[in-house]
Amino acid sequence: MEPKIGVYICHCGSNIAGTVDVEKVAEYAKSLPSVVVARDYKFMCSDPGQDLIKKDIKELGVNRVVVASCSPQMHEPTFRRAVQDGGLNPYYFEMANIREHCSWVTESRKEATDKAKALVSAAVRRVFYHQPLENKEVPVHPDTLIVGGGIAGIQAALEIANSGHKVYLVEREPSIGGHMMQLDKTFPTLDCSACILTPKMSMVGAHPQIELLAYCEVDNVSGYVGNFRVKIRKKARYVDTTKCNGCGTCVTKCPVKVDSEFDEKLSKRKAIYTPFAQAVPNVTTIDRAHCTYFLKGKCRACEKFCERNAINFEQEDEIIDVEVGNIILTTGYKIFDPSVIKEYGYGRYDNVLTSLEFERMVNSAGPTTGHIQLKNGQEPQSIAIIHCVGSRDEKYHEYCSRVCCMYAMKFSHLLIEHVHGARVYEFYIDIRSFGKGYEEFYNRVQKEGTVFFRGRPGEVTDVAQTPEEKGKLIVQFEDTLVGKQRRQPVDMVVLCSGIEPQADAADVAHKFNISCGKENFFTEKHPKLDPVATMTDGIFIAGCCQGPRDIPDTVAQASAAAARVLALINKGKVEIEADTAFIDEAKCSGCRICNLMCPYNAISYIEKDKVSRINEALCKGCGTCVAACPSNAITHKHFTNDEINAEIEGILV
Amino acid sequence: MGDNAQTTFLDEVAALPACDKINQCIQCGVCSGSCTTAMHWEYPPRKVIAMVRSGLKDELLKSNSIWFCVSCYLCTTRCPLDIKPASIVHGLESIALKEGYKPPTTTTTMYRTFSESIVNNGRIYEFGFMFKYYLQTNPLAALKMLPTALKLLVHRRLPLTPKRVKGKADLRIIIDKLSAGVGK
Numbered sequence: 001m002e003p004k005i006g007v008y009i010c011h012c013g014s015n016i017a018g019t020v021d022v023e024k025v026a027e028y029a030k031s032l033p034s035v036v037v038a039r040d041y042k043f044m045c046s047d048p049g050q051d052l053i054k055k056d057i058k059e060l061g062v063n064r065v066v067v068a069s070c071s072p073q074m075h076e077p078t079f080r081r082a083v084q085d086g087g088l089n090p091y092y093f094e095m096a097n098i099r100e101h102c103s104w105v106t107e108s109r110k111e112a113t114d115k116a117k118a119l120v121s122a123a124v125r126r127v128f129y130h131q132p133l134e135n136k137e138v139p140v141h142p143d144t145l146i147v148g149g150g151i152a153g154i155q156a157a158l159e160i161a162n163s164g165h166k167v168y169l170v171e172r173e174p175s176i177g178g179h180m181m182q183l184d185k186t187f188p189t190l191d192c193s194a195c196i197l198t199p200k201m202s203m204v205g206a207h208p209q210i211e212l213l214a215y216c217e218v219d220n221v222s223g224y225v226g227n228f229r230v231k232i233r234k235k236a237r238y239v240d241t242t243k244c245n246g247c248g249t250c251v252t253k254c255p256v257k258v259d260s261e262f263d264e265k266l267s268k269r270k271a272i273y274t275p276f277a278q279a280v281p282n283v284t285t286i287d288r289a290h291c292t293y294f295l296k297g298k299c300r301a302c303e304k305f306c307e308r309n310a311i312n313f314e315q316e317d318e319i320i321d322v323e324v325g326n327i328i329l330t331t332g333y334k335i336f337d338p339s340v341i342k343e344y345g346y347g348r349y350d351n352v353l354t355s356l357e358f359e360r361m362v363n364s365a366g367p368t369t370g371h372i373q374l375k376n377g378q379e380p381q382s383i384a385i386i387h388c389v390g391s392r393d394e395k396y397h398e399y400c401s402r403v404c405c406m407y408a409m410k411f412s413h414l415l416i417e418h419v420h421g422a423r424v425y426e427f428y429i430d431i432r433s434f435g436k437g438y439e440e441f442y443n444r445v446q447k448e449g450t451v452f453f454r455g456r457p458g459e460v461t462d463v464a465q466t467p468e469e470k471g472k473l474i475v476q477f478e479d480t481l482v483g484k485q486r487r488q489p490v491d492m493v494v495l496c497s498g499i500e501p502q503a504d505a506a507d508v509a510h511k512f513n514i515s516c517g518k519e520n521f522f523t524e525k526h527p528k529l530d531p532v533a534t535m536t537d538g539i540f541i542a543g544c545c546q547g548p549r550d551i552p553d554t555v556a557q558a559s560a561a562a563a564r565v566l567a568l569i570n571k572g573k574v575e576i577e578a579d580t581a582f583i584d585e586a587k588c589s590g591c592r593i594c595n596l597m598c599p600y601n602a603i604s605y606i607e608k609d610k611v612s613r614i615n616e617a618l619c620k621g622c623g624t625c626v627a628a629c630p631s632n633a634i635t636h637k638h639f640t641n642d643e644i645n646a647e648i649e650g651i652l653v
Numbered sequence: 654m655g656d657n658a659q660t661t662f663l664d665e666v667a668a669l670p671a672c673d674k675i676n677q678c679i680q681c682g683v684c685s686g687s688c689t690t691a692m693h694w695e696y697p698p699r700k701v702i703a704m705v706r707s708g709l710k711d712e713l714l715k716s717n718s719i720w721f722c723v724s725c726y727l728c729t730t731r732c733p734l735d736i737k738p739a740s741i742v743h744g745l746e747s748i749a750l751k752e753g754y755k756p757p758t759t760t761t762t763m764y765r766t767f768s769e770s771i772v773n774n775g776r777i778y779e780f781g782f783m784f785k786y787y788l789q790t791n792p793l794a795a796l797k798m799l800p801t802a803l804k805l806l807v808h809r810r811l812p813l814t815p816k817r818v819k820g821k822a823d824l825r826i827i828i829d830k831l832s833a834g835v836g837k
Contacts, residue, residue, distance in 0.1 A: 343687075343731065388681075388733075392679075392681075392733055393733035394733060394734060394735045395733065395735075429679060429680075429681040429682075430679075454682070455681070455682035455685075455686055456681040456682055456683040456686060456733070457683070457686050458683055458684075458685075458686030458687030458688070458727065458731060459686070459687060476686055476687070477682065477686040478682035478683075478684075478685030478686045478691070478697055478699055479682075480680060480681075480682040480685070480699060483696070483697065483700055484697070485685050485686060485688065485691035485692060485697055
């Protein structure tokens with residue numbers, strides 16, 4: 001079929017036409033080889049603009065289309081669709097960027113017009129060699145894997161399960177619930193955190209469509225969107241979960257005491273334990289690292305007293321294979337450890353606490369049954385709450401942790417409520433009360449008597465300079481609104497520790513083939529327009545693993561990620577773009593250089609044929625293997641040597 | 654574009670060595686909160702930076718602030734934006750001296766007599782420099798220091814003659830090269 005090229009020069013209002021002489025370029029295009037029609041129009045992306053193309057295909061037999069307009073990032077899909085609607089293969093289309101690469105980068109009319117002509121000439125020569133490629137379709141497996149059983153994972157799991165599709169919810173701790181389970185009341189409504197979370201946890205535990213895999217971790221992931229294969233390790237609890245009914249007898253009999261992670265080490269748990277009373281699943285777990293039987297071969301008291309014979313010391317980790325179509329990562333956060341900030345005295349002084357420690361203390365189900373107390377058991381009369389600990393600081397984390405201003409105010413409210421006559425001083429730099437009801441909560445807390453001092457403290461010290469300061473912790477700071485350095489003696493200091501990604505975030509990202517940012521938060525596809533997708537199709541993220549956020553936003557993101565997954569499941573198939581690479585196996589020497597070069601792990605070596613083969617579904621068309629192949633055996637569809645050379649010739653002519 | 658005098662002073666200070674980040678200050682107050690001598694400053698370190706940004710050159714350089722910096726560097730270690738308030742303050746000291754502001758403290762005399770002693774001898778000559786310092790500032794105060802001086806003498810900690818280094822001429826060359834381009 002002889003190529004008949006139609007060229008369309010867009011004015012883009014005055015964006016292009018204001019600098020480029022579009023009529024001259026259209027006239028020039030008419031003179032180019034194989035061009036049968038060249039037009040210029042105000043807005044090619046509009047319906048009438050697209051109709052121009054379709055009309056010419058129908059009436060003039062145009063079978064190759066060039067549009068000279070904006071960046072392909074903007075409208076390549078638009079024009080490909082228009083060409084397809086006109087009856088042609090969408091890959092018979094080429095775009096010349098005469099806006100971002102031309103009219104927007106110079107003020108010289110002559111230079112812009114000359115460059116536009118060159119770009120159009122290049123596109124015309126290139127499109128001559130375009131082939132009718134077909135997008136590949138792969139089916140989407142309807143099951144979903146969600147990694148992380150905090151509020152984000154729980155929300156996403158329920159959304160998907162409620163639509164009738166199966167979810168595997170993997171959580172590495174013995175119970176789901178995450179950090180939200182540790183909180184007392186939540187801002188700004190002062191809802192009891194456990195009261196709003198546990199119903200959702202129960203629903204997850206009971207849902208017929210959710211396979212809850214608690215005390216499990218993902219070992220390995222392979223595959224691509226719609227078709228992931230995941231190896232999940234079910235860690236040995238040494239307790240038969242089909243028999244254990246959570247009665248807790250074993251826990252009372254266990255002689256070993258260990259610092260409780262859930263209580264931030266403010267209390268002890270046993271070597272056989274459930275992390276908290278409302279655990280889902282409600283079964284115990286033996287902590288092998290502290291169990292007397294595993295350490296010394298003695299005891300086995302739990303086994304002796306278990307009426308259901310649920311203890312099994314011979315249990316081993318079990319690996320299961322699971323197939324899913326999509327994955328949502330909701331692995332959450334950990335809190336910044338302020339021991340590195342020596343001047344605040346965490347770990348040195350009694351009565352300097354992190355925010356999570358304070359949450360456990362103020363929680364009525366916590367280590368002190370909700371009594372705020374100093375190390376010596378007395379109630380503090382004055383408390384300092386220091387904002388921005390480990391955040392907004394180039395030495396630790398440059399970012400703002402978003403939730404600390406609000407939880408600091410919440411602490412203050414709870415302190416004034418729990419401790420009669422308590423005086424609370426908040427040391428802040430800025431107040432970030434951005435959400436619904438947040439500013440109102442700030443006003444309420446001030447009305448209740450909290451005193452806000454603007455000034456990031458220089459240090460917390462116990463060296464008294466006056467008799468009033470004896471026995472106290474003194475916060476030394478500049479009261480910036482007054483303009484003087486002052487000292488504020490208090491009984492207790494609470495540090496608003498910032499939010500950080502989990503310690504193994506970088507490893508998890510690597511495992512799932514997604515990226516991490518500078519601070520190890522998972523990287524979203526686009527920070528504004530695509531916050532729950534990643535650059536890896538089929539893998540989504542939600543909640544604090546993507547960046548610090550509060551519960552309302554986490555839940556919103558989890559629902560968003562679930563919606564994205566459901567969209568893919570509903571469609572049932574996924575289109576893979578055709579501009580992938582393929583290997584001419586006759587030319588392939590089996591050197592395997594391409595295997596290592598591929599950033600998407602899309603190339604595998606086929607042992608029996610002694611050649612490499614590209615998985616088109618994983619291939620993103622980056623071109624690395626094409627350039628690397630020493631035998632010239634790899635072709636990049638839509639970016640063949642002919643096409644690229646023609647484009648270069650067109651510019652040089 | 655705004656008041657020209659404002660941008661000039663800020664630009665002037667930002668151009669000083671190690672002072673380029675002054676514009677990033679979020680006025681958190683950690684510098685003032687950590688400063689070991691803050692109670693003596695008319696305007697604590699944070700305010701000094703704010704005044705530079707607002708172009709309040711006269712008010713600032715006429716005050717006693719900046720002259721109390723003892724270079725403990727607590728401000729610099731703790732600043733969350735990696736700004737160096739100590740460098741800014743010392744930079745302001747040189748601007749003040751260059752432009753003839755009379756500092757309301759004897760600190761400058763101390764600096765000058767101290768460095769002259771080193772330049773002349775290659776080493777600090779405590780007795781000589783202290784003698785000159787008190788002569789130029791407050792001779793009667795020297796009498797109050799007499800008991801301490803005698804104690805030091807007895808314990809052989811106050812040499813009465815200077816110890817000079819060998820390469821004094823070489824030292825002179827280095828000092829001259831460094832002083833070139835810097836106002837006296």
